[in-house]
Amino acid sequence: KQEVTQIPAALSVPEGENLVLNCSFTDSAIYNLQWFRQDPGKGLTSLLLIQSSQREQTSGRLNASLDKSSGRSTLYIAASQPGDSATYLCAVNPGANSKLTFGKGITLSVRP
């Protein structure tokens, strides 16, 4: 059974720091991996999708990498801002017509 782990559960950093959020998964047989952002009381917003054949994806200040063989993905946030404060979740897709397996998320606080 696929398990997705995100450690630590919470992180607090000063504004301007570059930071890395980690995601690990136990079964490397995945179609893709997706990173989401969730603001309090809101739905999940898709940030980046990495297909299993890709190594990384970039969107603005965000860069996500994928290493299937080691069961790891990282989300790199450059020059963090208070507006980046949110919970970040990763999820893996095991295949066709399948459900995603989610991590519990990392709650990020960026201090002004």
Added chain:
Amino acid sequence: DVKVTQSSRYLVKRTGEKVFLECVQDMDHENMFWYRQDPGLGLRLIYFSYDVKMKEKGDIPEGYSVSREKKERFSLILESASTNQTSMYLCASRRDKSAQFFGPGTRLTVL
């Protein structure tokens, strides 16, 4: 842009009422999902559907049913609402191998 809409942002119901939560997506996605999210428990899948009139149980289907009569619409039904079904309910849709998109969520309170 993909849009997933949910019928209500906030809903208050009484114990024993039948509750309908509606979800509509506008991108012709085959797969649709209903989750609930509770503090400390993360996202839990209730039901999903990979085609019209098809449904699969998720991790916590007890006390819920679903209906998918049209491709764009996926309904979650609480046959007899109970207080332990007070939660945030999130709908999502996805085309195979593509990104999954979520609706804004419905905060349901059962009194």
